[in-house]
Amino acid sequence: METGLPKFDSAFSIDCVIFGFDAGELKVLLIERNEDPFKDWWALPGNLVENDESIEDAATRILYELTNLRDMHMEQFHTFGEVKRHPLGRVITVAYYALIRILGHKEVKPITQYAKKTSWHPVNTLPKLGFDHNEIFETSIQKLRRRLSYQPIAFELLPEKFTLTQLQLLYEAILNKKLDKRNFRKKMISYGFLKELDEKQKGVSYRAAKLYKFDKRKYFKIFQNDMNLES
């Protein structure tokens, strides 16, 4: 391939699948690329890792530069290393997923010029993405599903105070299947890490639901032993 663009021999990058939950839908934040290769395509936010930063730090930095977002839950899930996955050279990429409370981040402006803009896309109708990013996305959601059952992932995607219905909708969105309301509530409450608040939902034109909080301390007290085994 001859593009006239600079080539590099080999590098590592981070790519990031940023999940959010809004309007009952699971969404992913994509960027519209402003540079070749794949200029004008949608892609996952990502960039090269510098030599003096750990991959964790790089993930945090890159995400910040491309989305102006900080302090979200991030986790590595797979590394992609096909030789030809990047058209300009050998780039091995470590993929992370990030979970954010979309609320208040509906409009996310990239800081660098590398991305024209960003926008949230429902996971069920993602466009064709640059590089091998569709594959990376597929892997991410499979990992997310699996981890949902043994890590308190869901609460990273919800506002601090949430209703049980919201929680259920989120589980349904991630697992991509309907759950039974009564069984879901029974089970969630039986875990003992949800704190029922003396507060109700506001601004709805029907009976307001009770609000709950996720009690992290209790969670880790309860699952301490298991969590050591797993990862």
Place this chain on the structure above:
Amino acid sequence: METGLPKFDSAFSIDCVIFGFDAGELKVLLIERNEDPFKDWWALPGNLVENDESIEDAATRILYELTNLRDMHMEQFHTFGEVKRHPLGRVITVAYYALIRILGHKEVKPITQYAKKTSWHPVNTLPKLGFDHNEIFETSIQKLRRRLSYQPIAFELLPEKFTLTQLQLLYEAILNKKLDKRNFRKKMISYGFLKELDEKQKGVSYRAAKLYKFDKRKYFKIFQNDMNLES
């Protein structure tokens, strides 16, 4: 740090945790390094990824060169990217675990000069390893435990024909806890992917146990749906 050794700016490597099961114990194959850094230390087999090979291919190649072993089950589990994890320069390493039937591979001779020798170590008494390899090992066994419950990992570690007691010992070794014999057998058999053979164990000085085979085809027929969800 000034060692007189060549430095490199940045590179990726593969490190590999090779599990085997022998004499009722879970073991890991370590190499004794023949080169600095960490010359004469025990370490996980690993080496740099070449520019023209995928990380999968690199993992296969490196393992072959260092252990003379091929065609084992390998799976990526985590990527380690601390800046200072390698004393000679920036090396990001993709860690794999590999599962082999130890039988017939009790003595493994390295092909390259890079390793002096290799030897199997029980997982419970690993020596101090070079680099961050103790951490890599810890992560590997946690992943292995988790995956044991949804992937047919155990059968990669046993001979083709095995007894239920052997299978149970292996589960106990990986999970690091005792299991109930009757319940274990009931459950394993209920899955329906074990094929009972018309053959018995040989060479034991007590009642010989029935031999079983893992029926891969059946396994995938049964767990098709689940396996799609997971990964």
Place this chain on the structure above:
DNA sequence: TTTACATAGTGTAAAAAATACACATTATAT
């Protein structure tokens, strides 16, 4: 103030899965 609406919130019975538990059987070696 009544009514329509939309979602919240609740319990039970049945089925399935997990657990706890101990002894008779059988092949080999002496």
Place this chain on the structure above:
DNA sequence: ATATAATGTGTATTTTTTACACTATGTAAA
């Protein structure tokens, strides 16, 4: 014949999961 060492087996109890439908409540509109 006997000792030995591990194999192979069943049941009752508890826990977890599943299936299933109606009443309660707050808001908004008539």
